[in-house]
Amino acid sequence: MWREHDKMKINILIPIKKLNETKSRLIKYLDENSRITLTLLMLEDILESCISSQSINKIYLVSYDDLSEFKKYKEIEILINKEELNKALEFALDYLRKEENDATLVIPSDLPLIEPIDISNLGKLIENYEIILGPSCDGGTNILMLRNYVKINLEFGEGKTSFLLHLKNALDNNYNVTIYSNERICLDLDDIIRFKYFKTLNSNKKSIKYIKELANN
Numbered sequence: 368m369w370r371e372h373d374k375m376k377i378n379i380l381i382p383i384k385k386l387n388e389t390k391s392r393l394i395k396y397l398d399e400n401s402r403i404t405l406t407l408l409m410l411e412d413i414l415e416s417c418i419s420s421q422s423i424n425k426i427y428l429v430s431y432d433d434l435s436e437f438k439k440y441k442e443i444e445i446l447i448n449k450e451e452l453n454k455a456l457e458f459a460l461d462y463l464r465k466e467e468n469d470a471t472l473v474i475p476s477d478l479p480l481i482e483p484i485d486i487s488n489l490g491k492l493i494e495n496y497e498i499i500l501g502p503s504c505d506g507g508t509n510i511l512m513l514r515n516y517v518k519i520n521l522e523f524g525e526g527k528t529s530f531l532l533h534l535k536n537a538l539d540n541n542y543n544v545t546i547y548s549n550e551r552i553c554l555d556l557d558d559i560i561r562f563k564y565f566k567t568l569n570s571n572k573k574s575i576k577y578i579k580e581l582a583n584n
Contacts, residue, residue: 375469376424377490379417380459382452383410383476385431390477392558401581407436408574409556412479418442420486424468429459453521464515473511479565479574480551489547498537498544502530504553504561517542 383406390402397405410428414437417426428434429446437443446462448455456473463471470493474481489512492499497517501510506528513519519540522532537544556565556574566582568575 375490375494376467377422377470377472377493378424378463378466378468379426379472379474379486380456380463381410381413381426381428381474381476382456382459383428383430383432383434384452390556393562396559396562397581405556405574405577405581406476408577409479410437410476412572412574413474413476413481414440414443416481416483417474417486420483420490422487422490423472425466427459427463429455431455452523456521456523460513468515470512470514473513475509475555477555477557478509478552479556479572480554480568480570482551485547485549485551492545492547495543496545497542499547500530500533500537500544501547501552503555503557505557506530507555508533509552509555510547 386403386406387399389406390397393402414426417423426443427446428437428443429448431449433447434445437445446459448458450458460471472486472489489499489510493512493514497514498519499510499512500508503509508523508529511533519533519536519542522529522536534544554561556562562578565575566578
């Protein structure tokens with residue numbers, strides 16, 4: 368398809384929360400339409416990086432909403448699931464295990480700084496590991512990459528130190544695990560502090576430009 372090599376077939380899985388509840392920590396600062404627009408622009412930025420990396424097989428969006436605007440991408444399949452995040456992801460991972468697939472990379476929908484080089488690096492790393500984890504700056508999990516046969520309990524959720532929980536689950540199951548981390552991976556957009564930081568960045572990302580527009584209004 369558009370892989371740079373045929374060593375492994377790697378799919379990307381991006382969970383999207385219910386749009387009218389998105390970016391709840393920014394409710395005091397942004398109205399619902401602005402928060403939804405920001406979420407969708409961040410998703411566009413992530414998709415562009417994934418597609419540009421030339422190292423993955425297909426992208427799956429697991430979503431509460433229809434997201435019809437993304438059906439124009441031939442590389443994307445939308446999986447509708449209205450359960451809570453961990454159950455929706457478990458459903459999607461089980462679905463992907465039935466496909467022709469060697470590994471799956473789970474990325475949150477609010478990681479707009481991720482670049483094609485990160486996707487390529489992860490694609491190379493997973494050839495030698497069973498699990499790759501990347502922490503967020505507040506102890507969450509912004510990268511979870513699994514070989515197709517790997518199963519661990521998912522620990523995503525507000526206020527949870529999911530990175531350490533995922534790491535413990537991986538080690539308890541004797542999986543070969545490594546960590547991938549840099550500023551682009553650590554910085555999701557989840558609160559007003561990061562919103563203010565993102566508006567200072569010199570970036571052509573659609574979501575960053577929109578943040579600057581919002582900040583100037």
